Every structure is written in structure tokens, then in C-alpha cells.
Amino acid sequence: MKRIITLTVNNRPGVLNRITNLFSKRNYNIESITVGHSEVEGVSRITCVVNVENDSVIEQITKQLNKQIDVLKVSDLSDQAIVSRELALIKVLSTPNTRSELNALIEPFRASVVDIGKDTLVIQITGESDKIEAFIELIKPYGIKELARTGTTAFLRGTQRGNNPVKNISIV
Amino acid sequence: MLQETAFTNIKAENKPMSGSELLLQALEKENVEVIFGYPGGAVLPIYDKIYDSKILHVLPRHEQGGIHAAEGYARISGKPGVVIVTSGPGATNIVTGLTDAMIDSLPLVVFTGQVATGVIGTDAFQEADVLGITTPITKYNYQVRNVEDIPHVIKEAFYIATSGRPGPVLIDIPKDIAIGTAEVPEEKEIQLPGYQPTLKPNYLQIRKLTEAVSRAKKPVILAGAGVLHANAAADLKAYVEQQKIPVVHTLLGLGGFPAEHEMFLGMGGMHGCYAANMALYEADLLINIGARFDDRLTGNLSCFAPNATVAHVDIDPAEIGKNVPTEIPVVADAKEALVQLIAQEGKPPSNEEWLQTLTSWKEEYPYFYENDHALKPQKVLEMLYEKTNGEAIVVTDVGQHQMWAAQFYKFSKANRWVTSGGLGTMGFGLPASIGASLADKDACVLAVLGDGGFQMTTQELAVIREFNLPVKIVIMNNGSLGMVRQWQELFYEERYSHSKNPIQPSFVKLADAYDIKGYVIETEEEAEKIFTEVLSNKDPVLLDIRIDPKENVYPMIAPGKGLNEMVGVKKQ
Numbered sequence: 001m002k003r004i005i006t007l008t009v010n011n012r013p014g015v016l017n018r019i020t021n022l023f024s025k026r027n028y029n030i031e032s033i034t035v036g037h038s039e040v041e042g043v044s045r046i047t048c049v050v051n052v053e054n055d056s057v058i059e060q061i062t063k064q065l066n067k068q069i070d071v072l073k074v075s076d077l078s079d080q081a082i083v084s085r086e087l088a089l090i091k092v093l094s095t096p097n098t099r100s101e102l103n104a105l106i107e108p109f110r111a112s113v114v115d116i117g118k119d120t121l122v123i124q125i126t127g128e129s130d131k132i133e134a135f136i137e138l139i140k141p142y143g144i145k146e147l148a149r150t151g152t153t154a155f156l157r158g159t160q161r162g163n164n165p166v167k168n169i170s171i172v
Numbered sequence: 173m174l175q176e177t178a179f180t181n182i183k184a185e186n187k188p189m190s191g192s193e194l195l196l197q198a199l200e201k202e203n204v205e206v207i208f209g210y211p212g213g214a215v216l217p218i219y220d221k222i223y224d225s226k227i228l229h230v231l232p233r234h235e236q237g238g239i240h241a242a243e244g245y246a247r248i249s250g251k252p253g254v255v256i257v258t259s260g261p262g263a264t265n266i267v268t269g270l271t272d273a274m275i276d277s278l279p280l281v282v283f284t285g286q287v288a289t290g291v292i293g294t295d296a297f298q299e300a301d302v303l304g305i306t307t308p309i310t311k312y313n314y315q316v317r318n319v320e321d322i323p324h325v326i327k328e329a330f331y332i333a334t335s336g337r338p339g340p341v342l343i344d345i346p347k348d349i350a351i352g353t354a355e356v357p358e359e360k361e362i363q364l365p366g367y368q369p370t371l372k373p374n375y376l377q378i379r380k381l382t383e384a385v386s387r388a389k390k391p392v393i394l395a396g397a398g399v400l401h402a403n404a405a406a407d408l409k410a411y412v413e414q415q416k417i418p419v420v421h422t423l424l425g426l427g428g429f430p431a432e433h434e435m436f437l438g439m440g441g442m443h444g445c446y447a448a449n450m451a452l453y454e455a456d457l458l459i460n461i462g463a464r465f466d467d468r469l470t471g472n473l474s475c476f477a478p479n480a481t482v483a484h485v486d487i488d489p490a491e492i493g494k495n496v497p498t499e500i501p502v503v504a505d506a507k508e509a510l511v512q513l514i515a516q517e518g519k520p521p522s523n524e525e526w527l528q529t530l531t532s533w534k535e536e537y538p539y540f541y542e543n544d545h546a547l548k549p550q551k552v553l554e555m556l557y558e559k560t561n562g563e564a565i566v567v568t569d570v571g572q573h574q575m576w577a578a579q580f581y582k583f584s585k586a587n588r589w590v591t592s593g594g595l596g597t598m599g600f601g602l603p604a605s606i607g608a609s610l611a612d613k614d615a616c617v618l619a620v621l622g623d624g625g626f627q628m629t630t631q632e633l634a635v636i637r638e639f640n641l642p643v644k645i646v647i648m649n650n651g652s653l654g655m656v657r658q659w660q661e662l663f664y665e666e667r668y669s670h671s672k673n674p675i676q677p678s679f680v681k682l683a684d685a686y687d688i689k690g691y692v693i694e695t696e697e698e699a700e701k702i703f704t705e706v707l708s709n710k711d712p713v714l715l716d717i718r719i720d721p722k723e724n725v726y727p728m729i730a731p732g733k734g735l736n737e738m739v740g741v742k743k744q
Contacts, residue, residue: 010366018307025308063490069312069367
């Protein structure tokens with residue numbers, strides 16, 4: 001099952017290396033990882049999507065991450081109300097004939113065309129990973145020349161429905 | 173002397189100091205007694221300052237020897253071992269020792285030289301990506317980029333290495349940072365918001381554990397090295413005597429509980445004793461204090477403590493539930509947890525029947541060996557135990573001799589046992605004995621080694637001679653890599669692929685070359701005579717003991733088997 005974990009970490013050299021190293025050392029599978037500055041100076045935010053077999057694995061992952069000295073906080077967002085977004089750039093073949101067809105696909109997905117070449121279009125799409133995957137499937141028949149995805153970045157929503165406390169770490 | 177005066181003046185007037193001076197000053201501030209180090213190009217500026225320092229410097233004959241010596245020092249003294257090596261090969265030569273210290277939770281502060289900041293990344297002479305190499309095998313590592321950061325980084329490194337779950341911390345110092353100068357910065361408080369080890373246990377979990385103990389019929393304590401790191405041996409004894417719960421030790425935990433105590437069952441695990449393993453198997457309450465449920469202890473996890481409620485006291489929350497599902501997690505320092513458990517004065521369990529069963533197992537299935545024609549390693553260790561009254565520091569390498577030492581040397585005190593447990597590093601023993609001896613200069617140190625492991629770090633004989641350390645090197649010479657040979661005999665149809673040493677040097681002559689006295693011992697009578705002689709003085713000595721080459725370590729749990737599937741538990 002897919003789980004989304006966010007980390008806040010000290011923005012120091014080698015921190016990303018520590019995190020990815022830990023994943024490979026402990027034999028965990030990262031699906032995607034995004035890194036960027038957070039609202040606090042000197043603190044970065046990392047969002048990882050991991051594929052795990054069961055809850056005990058995710059518990060181990062969060063604990064091992066928490067053990068890292070540069071990791072300030074680890075949260076498992078999977079069971080929460082969250083906003084999660086990913087951006088993809090897709091360079092797709094387009095002839096004058098297919099251009100309007102493509103436009104018809106782009107609109108309902110609220111994607112946009114950000115570059116037009118002689119025989120290609122670059123489409124930008126943002127949304128949850130499922131939406132992006134659905135869009136890619138639709139576009140595939142036209143011929144995808146290049147594809148770049150940022151991976152998911154996620155946030156807790158301001159209001160949480162129900163009463164699912166955020167799992168930081170389960171012990172203590 | 174001149175230097176010292178200069179030093180004080182500089183400090184008083186707050187004149188700029190070089191990175192190397194700041195480094196040495198910081199080490200003195202941390203009360204470092206000994207540095208295990210090996211000079212080289214990138215650390216020359218540091219070595220120039222070491223030349224004038226009052227701190228003892230020990231030169232191993234290989235960097236690996238240096239870091240293992242630091243591990244031995246840390247294990248016995250409880251203080252961090254300090255290592256300084258040069259860049260590139262100096263740094264890569266300590267990788268094994270770092271990994272060993274990481275997995276066995278030994279506090280080390282390791283300095284590596286690095287090429288100057290301007291050429292980092294250019295594949296300069298003796299450049300290696302030390303941070304990249306050591307990130308997974310250190311608790312934390314740094315590369316110092318500003319001279320003025322040195323004092324704070326060192327302060328932080330000592331704090332990280334020794335607090336929480338101890339471990340090695342590495343500081344990479346580029347040559348220009350060691351040379352460059354800076355004004356002595358003001359001392360800063362350590363601020364590590366992402367690192368707040370939990371020392372005090374959660375009260376509710378302590379209550380839960382106390383209640384579980386009073387309900388239990390078959391409780392057992394599994395005590396690991398966490399007890400030793402927390403200095404909690406006395407507390408463990410007090411708790412056990414209050415609650416009458418029997419104790420099993422892990423390999424690394426030996427000495428945390430007195431071996432001759434009636435509540436001690438023995439070592440558990442692959443070569444542990446019957447009573448200990450069966451106690452773990454049959455228990456209805458398993459209280460793990462400072463052990464990490466290593467696979468060599470648990471055997472096949474599906475048959476590990478199948479009927480037990482598991483409680484786990486560990487300072488590292490990530491260890492709890494990692495291998496064995498845990499009902500009562502107690503994140504805490506072992507001492508803090510034991511103190512609180514004792515204070516509960518809970519009702520002791522009604523476990524008379526259980527204790528009787530365990531006593532009968534202990535009597536019926538002790539460690540045993542056939543004392544026939546050849547000299548038996550177990551006999552040798554029994555003799556050494558008796559002759560040293562169980563008070564020697566025992567340092568081992570890895571393999572059969574290590575297991576025999578763990579089985580037959582009965583530790584009555586904590587911190588007398590140095591062995592490479594988690595990593596199983598051959599070549600560890602001889603250099604570790606140097607550090608152990610320097611940490612307790614009056615103690616008799618028995619370096620129990622195999623002929624294989626001894627030959628991996630033989631060169632450190634020079635250090636033993638140089639400092640005239642009271643290290644008694646006991647080589648259990650069976651002419652083979654005994655544990656490998658044993659597995660080939662048992663699991664590979666006696667196909668002894670490269671496990672027999674084709675030629676063997678004369679160890680006595682080798683010792684002689686280093687001006688260390690050596691003896692060959694082939695019989696019990698010789699052993700009796702020579703042990704008495706060499707243990708009565710404080711000189712180093714090498715004993716080449718020709719043991720029965722066919723002797724195997726028993727009892728044994730074959731790989732993949734459970735604790736209840738021991739073989740070789742009783743004399744045939």
C-alpha cells in the first residue's frame with residue numbers, strides 16, 4: 001500500500017543523502033521524493049511516497065527516519081485529510097490534425113499547454129497522482145516523447161474530518 | 173613547555189588560533205586521555221600540534237587496528253574512543269571499525285583528514301568521499317567548512333557519540349581548515365532539536381510492566397549491552413533479587429549480571445545454553461532490557477518466545493518492535509527504567525515452579541565437552557577463568573574461540589568483556605585488547621583469539637610491546653578457520669573449502685620478532701604450568717595453544733531453526 005510521509009529536516013549538506021541512504025540501507029521502496037524549503041529558514045520539507053506491505057513497515061520507516069539527527073519531525077499523512085499535488089510535464093507529438101483533439105482532453109483535466117513546437121506540444125498538469133496517471137493514459141496513444149514528474153508533495157488540510165490523530169511515532 | 177605558555181597567552185588575549193590548535197584544545201576540554209591515530213598528509217597540521225600535546229597518542233600499525241583499539245577502550249572505560257586518521261586510504265581503512273562500533277553501539281569520535289576545500293571533488297591525491305562512505309555507518313558525521321566551527325562541532329560530536337544510544341561520530345577536516353586560523357569563538361550551547369533521546373520511561377508503561385510481572389508464571393529477563401551502556405548492572409541485580417526473575421544474557425550483555433548468581437541462566441542464542449534458550453522459548457513474559465533481538469539470539473522468529481507477552485526496554489525506539497512484536501514498549505535508558513521498576517515494589521510473580529524447572533535444566537544441560545586425548549579449548553578457558561578468579565578483562569576475536577570464551581569464562585563484573593558481536597569482525601581482538609588495557613591499566617587482559625583472526629591484525633603486537641601492556645594473547649590454534657570449518661562439516665558435507673590454513677607461521681617466533689615472549693602449549697600439564705607462570709606477572713605474552721582441531725561449538729541452533737531445536741545439548 002502507498003503511504004505518504006512528510007519530514008521536516010535541517011537544511012544541511014548531505015541530509016537528502018542521509019534520507020535516501022536510509023531507505024536503501026533498510027530496504028524500503030521509495031516511489032517518489034520531493035524536497036524544498038519550508039516556511040522556516042534553515043528547515044526543508046521532504047515528502048516521500050513509499051510502498052509498503054503493512055503498518056509495521058511504515059512504523060519502522062518513521063522510527064528510523066526520526067532517529068536521524070537532522071530530522072526534526074516525521075508525520076505519516078496517509079489516513080488524514082490532505083492536499084496532495086504533483087506536477088507533470090508531458091511532451092506529446094501533435095500534428096495540426098490532432099491538436100484540437102488534444103485540447104479537448106486538456107481542458108477537463110485543467111492541464112495547460114506551456115510550449116508549442118513544430119510537431120510537439122508540452123502539456124503541464126498538476127493534481128493528485130491518480131489524476132496525472134489517468135491523463136497520461138489518455139495522452140499515450142498520441143505518442144509521448146518525454147515525460148517528467150515531480151513526485152507528490154502533500155500537506156494536511158486546515159480542517160480534519162473525523163478523529164484520526166496524525167501518526168508521528170507510535171511509541172513514547 | 174614553550175608551546176604551553178604560548179597556548180595560554182593566546183587564549184587570554186583571544187588571538188586567532190589555527191584549526192589544529194582549536195581541535196586539540198577541544199579534545200583537552202573533553203578530557204580525552206588517549207588518541208589512537210595514524211598520521212598522513214592531510215592531518216600533518218594536526219599532528220604538528222599533537223607533537224606538543226599532553227594527550228597520550230597511540231600509533232597503531234594499521235588504521236584498522238587504531239579504531240578497534242578505540243572500540244576496546246570505549247567498551248571498558250565507558251568513554252568515547254578518539255581516533256585520528258588521514259584522508260583517503262586512512263579514512264577507508266577505518267570503515268570496518270566504524271561499522272563495528274555502529275552496530276555494537278560503541279561511542280567513538282573519529283577525525284579524518286580531508287584534502288583542502290578548494291580541491292574537494294577533483295579526485296585530488298588521497299581524496300575519498302568520506303562523508304558519503306560513512307553516512308550509513310556513523311551515528312552522525314560532519315565536514316568542517318569553517319575554522320571557527322571546530323570547537324562547537326567537536327562538543328556536539330562528543331555529546332552525540334555518548335548520549336542516547338551511543339555510536340561513532342566522524343568529523344572530516346579539510347587540510348586548509350586545520351591550517352587556517354580564527355579567533356576563538358564563544359562557547360555555544362548544544363542545540364539539536366531533532367535529537368532528544370528519551371531517558372525517562374513512560375510511567376504508564378512501567379505500571380503495565382509491573383502488573384504483567386506480578387501476573388506472570390514464567391517470566392524471564394533478557395539483558396543486553398544496553399544494561400552496560402547505562403551503567404545499570406547494580407540496578408538489574410537489585411530488580412532481579414526483588415522480583416525473583418531469572419536472567420538470560422545476550423553475547424554482548426555478558427557481565428551485566430553476575431554469572432554465578434542463582435538467577436542467572438546463561439547466554440542465549442545460537443550457541444547459548446539449554447536453560448537460557450528454553451527459558452526464552454517457554455516464557456509467558458519476556459522482558460528485554462537493552463537488547464535488540466538480533467537474529468543470532470532469536471533464531472527463527474516464528475518459534476521465538478511464542479507464548480510470551482513481550483516487554484522491551486530500549487533507549488532507541490526504532491529497536492522496539494523491529495524484529496519481535498512488542499506489547500509493552502518502554503523507551504528509556506535501562507538504568508532509569510530499572511530504578512522506576514524497583515520503586516514500584518510490585519508483587520513478585522508466583523514462579524516457584526518455573527524456577528525449579530529452570531534449575532533442573534541448568535543442572536541437567538550445562539555446557540559440556542569431552543575431555544579426552546586432545547587439549548580442549550573449553551578446558552583452557554576454564555583454567556584461565558580459575559586462574560584469574562573471573563576478574564580478567566576478556567577480549568575476543570570472532571569465531572569458535574569467541575563462543576567458547578562466552579560460554580566458559582564466567583563474568584562476575586560488568587565491563588570485563590570485549591567482543592565484536594553484531595558485525596562479527598575478524599581481526600578485532602588483538603587491537604581491541606590494546607584499547608581495553610589502556611582503559612584499565614592494572615587489569616590482566618586476556619586476548620582470546622583464533623589463529624585466523626590473529627593473522628588479520630598481527631602487526632599490532634608492536635603496540636603491545638611498545639607500551640608493555642599486560643595483555644596475555646591466547647591463540648586457540650586449530651590450524652583452521654574453525655567456525656567456517658564447523659559449518660562446512662555440518663552443512664556442506666565436510667567439503668572444507670579454504671577453511672584450513674595451508675601454512676602457519678611460528679607464532680612464537682613471530683612474537684619473538686616483536687620481543688614478546690611466546691610459548692607453545694600442547695597439553696593440559698603445560699597449560700597449567702605456563703598459565704601459572706605468565707599470569708603471575710604483568711608482561712605481555714603470546715600463548716600458541718594447540719587445541720583439538722576437530723572440536724566444535726555446542727550446543728547449537730542451526731540456521732533457520734528455532735530456540736527449541738538446539739542440537740548437542742547433552743553428552744552422548
